[in-house]
Amino acid sequence: MTDTITLAHLSDVHLSPVRGLGLRQLNVKRSLGYINWQRSRRRVHLLTALDLVVADMKEYQPDHIAVTGDLINLGLPAEYEVARTWLESLGDPRDVTVVPGNHDIYTNLRGDPGVARWAEYMRADAWGEQLVPENAPPFPFVRRIGPVALICLNSAVETPPFVAAGELGAPQLAALASLLEQTEREGLVRVVLIHHPPLPxxxxxxRALRDAVKLARVLEENGAELVLHGHNHRDHHLDFAWARGRIPVIGIASGSMGRVHKHEPLGRYNLLRITRTSSGAQIECTTRGLDPTAAFIEHVDHKLIS
Structure with a gap:
């Protein structure tokens, strides 16, 4: 089995258009979100931009694709169906992993399955199933991609209007600590996926993760080789210190921005070349995205991050 894989990271695609909004779906939060979509977001999150980003990404034939949430906008049944179709075009569930964002778990519709429509993209593989107790909650889950263990968290919770915060909760945090320990014993490169920025x-x-301090404590005590997130619609990189080194924390801008909005860059994605080494991992990150005219994809950045 090779000790190097390429992982593509895409986030916050906010698929358009918004469809299927009726009286049954209306409440205060969804109504305000729909107004915001009509006033601004529908003009900047463009399928044409996302299609260019995805086509370029596929040319590099990554071993796996990670999507860190906010596939949709208002939590409407029709949106979930559109997102399911888009995921199928992106790749087989074996080759694409999804964690939900706050827009994916927006506000409850009684009796609607919601993100469960994407369940095949949000569950452990056969290897990962062995690491969690039977009948455990769906998050966190683990998938193995060569030398890499993808440890996937759900930070998306329902919130009041004007709030886009996230939370993991004590059970997920405890399970994460155990999974980090188990996958380290296996000698794997541990990559944590989460929608919200993971640190205070x-x-x-x-808009923050409410229990970021507690997550930081878990990471500080147990370590990881990489944490990937979305949510802020901006590129981001910092190194977080833990007991035996540092953890690169990388955020990516929205993959569907076709026009500049609030200083957010145009659509982008990251290609992460991850190599297991005797001392941990070597990770190279290449960022590619739309040029200023939004007509084609160009090289944005390349760096060795660990």
Whole structure:
């Protein structure tokens, strides 16, 4: 089995258009979200931009694709169906892993399966099933891609209007600590996927992970080789110190931005070349995205991050 894989990271695609909004779906939060979509977001999150990004990404034939949430906008049944179709075009569930974002778990519709429509993209593989107790909650789950263990968290919770915060909760945090320990014993490169920025002070309180301090403590005590997130619609990289080194934390901008909005860059994705080494991992990150005219994809950045 090779000790090197290429992982593509895409996030916050906010698939358009918004369809299927009726009286049954209306509440205060969804109504305000729909107004915001009509006023601004529908003009900047463009399928044409996302199609260019995905086509370029596929040319590089990554071994696996990670999508860190916000596939949709208002949590409407028709949106979930559109997102399912888009995921099928992106790749087989064996080759694509999804964690939900706050827009994916937006506001409850009684009796609607919601993100369960994407369940095949959000579950452990046969190897990962062995690491969690039978009948365990769906998150966190684990997939193995060559030398890499993808450890997948759900930070998306329902929130009041004007709030896009996230939370993991004590059970997920405890399970994460155990999975980090188990996968380290297996000698794997541990890559954590989460929608919200995982550390304190990376987003305003109304948009932040509420238990980021507790997550930081788990990472500080147990380590990881990489954490990937979305949510902020901007590229981001910092190194978080833990007991035996540092953990690169990388965020990616929205994959569907076709026009500049609030200083957010145009559509982008990351290609991460991850190599297991005797001392841990070597990770190279290449960022590619739309040129300023949004007409084609160009090289944005390349760096060795560990």
């Amino acid at each position: 002070d990376l987003a305003p309180p109304r």
